Amino acid sequence: MTPNERSGQDRKAAKSHELTWVLSIPHVRKLSYCAIPPTSLAQNLRIAQLIWRPMTGKFIPLALGCTALLLAACSQTPTPIPAPAPEGNLPAGSPYAGGKQYPWTDRLDAPGADAYANGRNYDWSSPVAASGAQAQALSGGQNFLSDLDWTSATSGWGTIERDRSNGEQDIGDGAGLKVGGRTFAKGLGVHAASEIKYALGGQCNTFTAFVGIDEEVGKLGSAQFRVFGDGKMLFDSGVRRGGDLSLPVDVSVAGVKELRLVVSDGGDNNFYDHADWGEAALNCVAAQPTGNVVLSELPYVSATNGWGPVEFDRSNGEQAQFDGKPLTIGGQVFTKGLGVHASSTLAAGLNYDLGGACTTFTASIGIDDEVGDRGSVVFQVYGDDKKLFDSGVVRGSDAARQISVDVKNVGALRLALTDAGDTMNFDHADWADAKLNCVKPAQAQSPGTLDPGFGSGGRVDVGGVDVVAEDGGGVAVLDANFKVTRLSASGAVLAQSAAMTGGEANAIARQPDGKLVVAGQMDGEMVAVRYLSNLTLDPSFGTGGVVRLTLSQTGDFGGRTGSAANDVVIQLDGKIVLAGYAQRYQPGYETATLRPTSYDLTLVRLQGDGLADAGFGAQGLTFTALNRDCLLTPAEGGADESLYALALQADGKIVVVGQCDVASSQYAVLGRYLSSGQTDTGFGMQGLLAPRGAYSTFRTVALLPGGEIVAGGGIERFFTQALIQRFKADGTRGPSAEFQFRVTENPLADQNSVTSLAIQTDGSMIVGGSSSSGTYVARFTPALTRDTTFGGSPGGSVSISSGLVVSLINTADNKIVATTASRTTDGEQGQGTYRLFR
Numbered sequence: 001m002t003p004n005e006r007s008g009q010d011r012k013a014a015k016s017h018e019l020t021w022v023l024s025i026p027h028v029r030k031l032s033y034c035a036i037p038p039t040s041l042a043q044n045l046r047i048a049q050l051i052w053r054p055m056t057g058k059f060i061p062l063a064l065g066c067t068a069l070l071l072a073a074c075s076q077t078p079t080p081i082p083a084p085a086p087e088g089n090l091p092a093g094s095p096y097a098g099g100k101q102y103p104w105t106d107r108l109d110a111p112g113a114d115a116y117a118n119g120r121n122y123d124w125s126s127p128v129a130a131s132g133a134q135a136q137a138l139s140g141g142q143n144f145l146s147d148l149d150w151t152s153a154t155s156g157w158g159t160i161e162r163d164r165s166n167g168e169q170d171i172g173d174g175a176g177l178k179v180g181g182r183t184f185a186k187g188l189g190v191h192a193a194s195e196i197k198y199a200l201g202g203q204c205n206t207f208t209a210f211v212g213i214d215e216e217v218g219k220l221g222s223a224q225f226r227v228f229g230d231g232k233m234l235f236d237s238g239v240r241r242g243g244d245l246s247l248p249v250d251v252s253v254a255g256v257k258e259l260r261l262v263v264s265d266g267g268d269n270n271f272y273d274h275a276d277w278g279e280a281a282l283n284c285v286a287a288q289p290t291g292n293v294v295l296s297e298l299p300y301v302s303a304t305n306g307w308g309p310v311e312f313d314r315s316n317g318e319q320a321q322f323d324g325k326p327l328t329i330g331g332q333v334f335t336k337g338l339g340v341h342a343s344s345t346l347a348a349g350l351n352y353d354l355g356g357a358c359t360t361f362t363a364s365i366g367i368d369d370e371v372g373d374r375g376s377v378v379f380q381v382y383g384d385d386k387k388l389f390d391s392g393v394v395r396g397s398d399a400a401r402q403i404s405v406d407v408k409n410v411g412a413l414r415l416a417l418t419d420a421g422d423t424m425n426f427d428h429a430d431w432a433d434a435k436l437n438c439v440k441p442a443q444a445q446s447p448g449t450l451d452p453g454f455g456s457g458g459r460v461d462v463g464g465v466d467v468v469a470e471d472g473g474g475v476a477v478l479d480a481n482f483k484v485t486r487l488s489a490s491g492a493v494l495a496q497s498a499a500m501t502g503g504e505a506n507a508i509a510r511q512p513d514g515k516l517v518v519a520g521q522m523d524g525e526m527v528a529v530r531y532l533s534n535l536t537l538d539p540s541f542g543t544g545g546v547v548r549l550t551l552s553q554t555g556d557f558g559g560r561t562g563s564a565a566n567d568v569v570i571q572l573d574g575k576i577v578l579a580g581y582a583q584r585y586q587p588g589y590e591t592a593t594l595r596p597t598s599y600d601l602t603l604v605r606l607q608g609d610g611l612a613d614a615g616f617g618a619q620g621l622t623f624t625a626l627n628r629d630c631l632l633t634p635a636e637g638g639a640d641e642s643l644y645a646l647a648l649q650a651d652g653k654i655v656v657v658g659q660c661d662v663a664s665s666q667y668a669v670l671g672r673y674l675s676s677g678q679t680d681t682g683f684g685m686q687g688l689l690a691p692r693g694a695y696s697t698f699r700t701v702a703l704l705p706g707g708e709i710v711a712g713g714g715i716e717r718f719f720t721q722a723l724i725q726r727f728k729a730d731g732t733r734g735p736s737a738e739f740q741f742r743v744t745e746n747p748l749a750d751q752n753s754v755t756s757l758a759i760q761t762d763g764s765m766i767v768g769g770s771s772s773s774g775t776y777v778a779r780f781t782p783a784l785t786r787d788t789t790f791g792g793s794p795g796g797s798v799s800i801s802s803g804l805v806v807s808l809i810n811t812a813d814n815k816i817v818a819t820t821a822s823r824t825t826d827g828e829q830g831q832g833t834y835r836l837f838r
Contacts, residue, residue: 222266306343448791617677712754
């Protein structure tokens, strides 16, 4: 039982209906009440009745034991009570009749003369963030709110229920959470008006939930759900009514210290406003220090405290958040630090992930002056479960004591506080001016070398076909089976989506709100899938999170069918652009009896809800067929083409690269489209060109800081040379680099290709690609000269894995992350993810 449940249970008596006598029926909760004194019973009879359950709006058959005297009140021939009229015109027997309410609060007690009287406490535990020090905690950083302590809570009709609906006014009287036909195993059942506050340590990234009116009230009730972070509104559901489908919530809470969930009535009254926060959860990732840091500015992994939440840069105060005063010990005031409270029932303390990067922890410790000379505690510091410091008993009359603790090579730091063996009364303690002296790992490492602070020696045993950067140095890795794995900055697995069958994923992009869009093919046709930040499918996108696009046309020769997306980007306005290919009829080759097909360059633009954007191309679709010279004109078809990658210019134009196949020869293709979906006739030759002739391909593209374009791929027969090619903004060909990733005895037998580019701020580029022997990462200057010192490897090519697919990105913390996959008989399969210094 959590502390919140204990404090709520004390109020159970105050929540009961004031009735003389309640008929008790096994396995049925509060269905009917007969206000007849039991002394009036003279003879037991069994009668059947239909009883109206006012809170759920249903009639239920009920067997009652009544007496002859009771028959006057409980008729043998019951007349069903009619269903409730619209709110405001309540039927007899409604629990809301006469303005009756059962408001409930928790942790809002005003401080008394003796706050600790009768053993009162307000123990509190924070969410637990995923980290290298605690990677598997709480499903890797996912914290369901029904498992957490709130700092305060109110509800309009009885207690807030954990993992069940509100029910009526007693504790535990709700049913399973269910909104619009969807059942939730976890969540909170409340009743308008309701407000719940949670203290976060700034270590959480997103809050997700599904909100709506619980089915236990049928189509009755209306409520409005709002989410606030540090006083700023992050989400507003509008009015939700009984019978509506659940509405997803997915908001960023990065850096937020207080999360507040508010449910108000629908603007009328709170009758039947049974509101659910289904699957309400926080996804949290702890950050490691990268330099000297003030501890109150570093998000913790987890924290426990004996009297309300840990306070930042103020004393502990009372049980509410933000109610402390300036940190003061023995008359000395500190502007920074942590205000905490010992506990007699749990191990109070704070946990941090140092990642072995720090050398010294310093602080001034003592009892805060807000309790005078009272209180006694013991401060302790642990490193990787080994005690590094013990203060002995510190009392309220003591002056501040400065401490310095060696934390070299420590991964997990714990600051512990005990009640000194007496009681927790007045144990308001301060870790004042707490600081960590840490080394920035990147300063001491060579570019291109593996980062030992990521996974095991720089590698995590989770790989894929594409990767995208996330907040705080984390990444999301996409495998070919549509499984997305979220990794923290330390390489811990935070969460994974479910895999999908019947298709292949090729690319992933991240929206500003944290949702992830995956592109590929499913059942032979182009598909886009969107995940919420908790890596469940987004029901507001397409059908259940999936948009299937049937783009192919069936020709007369059979064999080749289908369509697919090879890349995806998100526009600034939230629209989604997919690039790939589709089987279409060949222009210029059709006759009255013959309709041959070929693969055409394909662009699709979707709106945020997954519907095709009618303002792009023809109803959201653009197909481009090239002729046998891999040119646009004359428009006679005859070639097979595919787009492999795209990039968005600041003006909304779309730069694409791909390949055109004609008569066993491959031609690299570069093009640009207007934001309306038409080819940009001012670019190259009417918008598209094949600049490198036969036996060439482009597999990736990026934009340089000055607006120029760089494409990567392969060249020569069998692609024995990797290729980087620069272009001016108008498509004019510039310098190029042709190379092999490794030195071999037989260069003509070693296939090489560039598959990924990450542009640096100085115009240099990190290049990812493969040879016949595996995947590599290299660095080139803006002039396309290879940096032979990169990674300390021969020729400057860093060998990553034995796979044949690599995708890489820059991260916010000045690192390079590369994910790799191998090709098997069943398709591509993730192999590993690596982080390098740059």
